[in-house]
Structure formats: structure tokens, C-alpha cells
Amino acid sequence: MPRFSILIPALLLGACTYHTSRSSIVVVTDAKSVVENCASLGGIDGQDSSQAIMPLDKTRDSVVARLKIAGAERGGTHVLASAADIKWKGPDTKGTVYKCNP
Numbered sequence: 001m002p003r004f005s006i007l008i009p010a011l012l013l014g015a016c017t018y019h020t021s022r023s024s025i026v027v028v029t030d031a032k033s034v035v036e037n038c039a040s041l042g043g044i045d046g047q048d049s050s051q052a053i054m055p056l057d058k059t060r061d062s063v064v065a066r067l068k069i070a071g072a073e074r075g076g077t078h079v080l081a082s083a084a085d086i087k088w089k090g091p092d093t094k095g096t097v098y099k100c101n102p
Contacts, residue, residue: 023072028064028095030084038078038100044070046083047093063093071097 029035046066063083071079074097081095082088 023065023068026068026071026076026079028067028071028079028081028084030080030082032080035078035080035096035098035100038098041074041076041097041099043094043096044074044079045094046070046081059090060088063088066093067095071095075099 027034044067046063048062048066060083064081067079067081067083071077076097077100078098079095080098082092083095
């Protein structure tokens, strides 16, 4: 029976989102002024089916993490998204990826 106590948490962690070193440097913001001089790389979505069962604060964290990962995969440095607002209550999980020069 001890094997099941290890297996169940491992299965639950499979639904989590993990940052890479590339995605951890992507900035998610809701301020248009931050990205106004940056090149737009296109739209992305941070939606995931497991979010329907998560509390709202965890859903926001998941959306932001997914936006960072998708932004990094596109080669971006910033993502403009309403989910960046700490008062975000959903349902909008979309964002736009930008490449900003340092």
C-alpha cells in the first residue's frame, strides 16, 4: 500500500505547469505602456482544462505560468494579458506576446 501514497501525489502533479529558465524571464503585464515600443509576435492562450476545478487564485497562477511558457516558446520577452492584474477573476486567458529590446 505505500506505493499508492507516492503514486497519487505524482499523478496530481502531472497537471501542474513548470517553468523553464527561458519562461521564468518572460514578464506578464496588463500595462500597454510596457510593450508599446516592442514587436508583437502574436496571440496566445493560457487556458487549461484542469482550471475548472481549481480555486480562482490557483487558476490565475496557472494562467500566468502558461502565458509565460507560451511566450518563451514564441521567443518573446513580455506577454500583455488581463490575467496579470492581481484582481483578475477570469474568464479571459488570452494574451499577446511581444519581443522587447533591452
